[in-house]
Amino acid sequence: MAPEYPYYAVIFTSQRTDGDKGYGRMARKMEELASQQEGFLGIESARDSELGITVSYWDSLEAIQKWKDHAAHQVAQEKGRTEWYKNYKVRICKVERDYSFEL
Amino acid sequence: MAPEYPYYAVIFTSQRTDGDKGYGRMARKMEELASQQEGFLGIESARDSELGITVSYWDSLEAIQKWKDHAAHQVAQEKGRTEWYKNYKVRICKVERDYSFEL
Numbered sequence: 001m002a003p004e005y006p007y008y009a010v011i012f013t014s015q016r017t018d019g020d021k022g023y024g025r026m027a028r029k030m031e032e033l034a035s036q037q038e039g040f041l042g043i044e045s046a047r048d049s050e051l052g053i054t055v056s057y058w059d060s061l062e063a064i065q066k067w068k069d070h071a072a073h074q075v076a077q078e079k080g081r082t083e084w085y086k087n088y089k090v091r092i093c094k095v096e097r098d099y100s101f102e103l
Numbered sequence: 104m105a106p107e108y109p110y111y112a113v114i115f116t117s118q119r120t121d122g123d124k125g126y127g128r129m130a131r132k133m134e135e136l137a138s139q140q141e142g143f144l145g146i147e148s149a150r151d152s153e154l155g156i157t158v159s160y161w162d163s164l165e166a167i168q169k170w171k172d173h174a175a176h177q178v179a180q181e182k183g184r185t186e187w188y189k190n191y192k193v194r195i196c197k198v199e200r201d202y203s204f205e206l
Binding site for chain 1: 205
């Protein structure tokens, strides 16, 4: 992924409730659906016993808003609040620059 | 943490090489040292078998630059490139807005 500047990142940090309760399946489904949206650039996730962090990348704030409002995603968000998450935080960010290292 | 806007996020995504090689100890030391820097607002990390994501939060781009240039952090960065990481990517971001949910 080598998008032009500026692009945008949505940092989603969360703590899960206990048990899967359909979370894994829905998470995969949402990732697939997100990747089909206009303006989607990529997604990265890591989760350990303490915290989950998912960062998705988008080419505009409009694309982020559209994905937030997507009907199927709205259903998932509601399930997130009632079943899957103890807490979460969403940060909408403008990526000002990036650099990388590879062995 | 309820900082005023704008604040800044550094998204650090990485894949580790095999074995600890002093990484865990240095990671804890760097987190402690970062938290003592002027302009530091917070840090969150998650790592699973695929990927690690660490996001640190700062009150200015100057604070981020100073931490990058910090002598002890420079030593850790060099060890990161020669021993600990297969690859990493750093993204410097301006947080435009955030919102959260708590059960």
